[in-house]
Amino acid sequence: MSDETGTSRSPPQGQFEELTASKHVSFLLRCLRMLPAPYTSADDQRMTLGYFALAGLDLLHATHKVPLDEARELIDWVYDQQAPEGGFRGSPSTPFTTPAAGRVGTANVAMTYSALLVLAILRDDYARLDRTALLSYIAALQSEGGGFAAELPPSGREAREVDTDPRFAYCAVAVCAMLGDFSRINIPTATAFLRRCQRYDGGFGASATQEAHAGMTYCCVAALHLLSRVERGAAWPSDQAIAWLTHRQVNPPPTASSKQDTQAESDDDDEANLVGGFQGRPSKLPPDVCYSFWNGAALSLLSAHELVDAPADAGYVLSAQSRVGGVSKIPGDHPDLLHTYLGLASLSLHQHGQGDHAEENRLDFGLAPLDAALNCTLTAKQWIDTHLKRNKA
Numbered sequence: 001m002s003d004e005t006g007t008s009r010s011p012p013q014g015q016f017e018e019l020t021a022s023k024h025v026s027f028l029l030r031c032l033r034m035l036p037a038p039y040t041s042a043d044d045q046r047m048t049l050g051y052f053a054l055a056g057l058d059l060l061h062a063t064h065k066v067p068l069d070e071a072r073e074l075i076d077w078v079y080d081q082q083a084p085e086g087g088f089r090g091s092p093s094t095p096f097t098t099p100a101a102g103r104v105g106t107a108n109v110a111m112t113y114s115a116l117l118v119l120a121i122l123r124d125d126y127a128r129l130d131r132t133a134l135l136s137y138i139a140a141l142q143s144e145g146g147g148f149a150a151e152l153p154p155s156g157r158e159a160r161e162v163d164t165d166p167r168f169a170y171c172a173v174a175v176c177a178m179l180g181d182f183s184r185i186n187i188p189t190a191t192a193f194l195r196r197c198q199r200y201d202g203g204f205g206a207s208a209t210q211e212a213h214a215g216m217t218y219c220c221v222a223a224l225h226l227l228s229r230v231e232r233g234a235a236w237p238s239d240q241a242i243a244w245l246t247h248r249q250v251n252p253p254p255t256a257s258s259k260q261d262t263q264a265e266s267d268d269d270d271e272a273n274l275v276g277g278f279q280g281r282p283s284k285l286p287p288d289v290c291y292s293f294w295n296g297a298a299l300s301l302l303s304a305h306e307l308v309d310a311p312a313d314a315g316y317v318l319s320a321q322s323r324v325g326g327v328s329k330i331p332g333d334h335p336d337l338l339h340t341y342l343g344l345a346s347l348s349l350h351q352h353g354q355g356d357h358a359e360e361n362r363l364d365f366g367l368a369p370l371d372a373a374l375n376c377t378l379t380a381k382q383w384i385d386t387h388l389k390r391n392k393a
Contacts (some may be wrong), residue, residue, distance in 0.1 A: 027325030130356030146193030180389030202240030277316030292346035
């Protein structure tokens with residue numbers, strides 16, 4: 001558990017750094033209040049950036065660090081982004097448009113997913129959510145082939161003419177799961193679309209013809225997991241996916257007996273020491289912290305977390321911590337919101353997915369437990385279950 005200074009207890013193995021929780025809290029609060037200049041080009045995704053910051057604070061048990069008046073302002077800001085067509089835009093940098101302007105809306109399904117989670121973390125009662133319009137919006141995003149677009153198609157075009165991929169399908173399915181209402185989407189065609197994305201090697205790609213990728217694999221696995229709760233036909237054979245996912249963990253650190261033998265070989269190659277974490281696709285090096293979540297969460301949903309070398313992956317994530325707070329893509333890079341949140345989320349999965357190991361061997365980072373399907377803390381999910389699903393139209 002965390003001590004009074006906000007630094008978590010070191011795992012008993014002693015071979016990795018501590019989780020510098022207090023520094024991460026400060027980093028997330030800074031980003032929540034004023035994003036650094038490099039995020040200027042991503043202003044249309046501010047909703048998701050806010051979600052990363054708040055969800056990270058939630059994992060660190062630190063949402064109380066956001067004053068109540070500030071939380072109310074954030075809630076008001078989120079509702080200001082609710083578009084007439086029912087979804088949410090990412091920020092005011094995407095102006096609301098009308099059909100006369102050649103578009104039928106400005107909402108984005110990923111921003112909509114993030115908005116619902118932000119409201120849950122801030123404990124909003126969803127009283128201002130236009131649930132009926134939101135369900136209609138999600139339905140309008142689905143194509144005849146079962147996939148979902150990120151946004152409503154331009155006027156004069158049908159959904160089947162717009163690019164779809166598993167990221168948007170996952171967000172749409174997750175929104176339906178949070179609402180507790182799948183009545184407006186075609187579950188069999190959505191399931192078929194997701195299953196078609198599985199490639200010959202077991203992973204999932206952006207389509208039936210594209211290379212398997214860990215991020216796409218998580219989206220497909222999580223969406224199929226959520227769909228299987230309401231449609232028995234959404235279940236699918238998962239052994240190949242499990243094999244693909246487990247093979248994405250890069251060679252764990254050498255044992256003490258072999259470390260001396262390999263030291264000379266690795267001294268001249270910095271990347272040779274970047275091991276223990278996960279890659280996004282075969283042969284992609286060095287490991288990237290975000291894939292510790294995409295791969296690890298997918299394995300958790302497939303009841304296969306025990307196949308992960310959790311201490312090795314945790315050591316890699318912790319080695320990517322910045323001295324000023326936050327977690328970077330790879331050790332030594334600048335920290336950012338996405339890798340900070342997903343790094344913390346992966347550590348939470350390791351902490352709470354250990355089974356019945358001996359107490360002295362347990363990893364303990366003092367993090368809240370995570371719902372791997374919705375990618376939020378269990379307390380945020382419980383809030384959604386009692387405040388969003390309950391308010392059915």
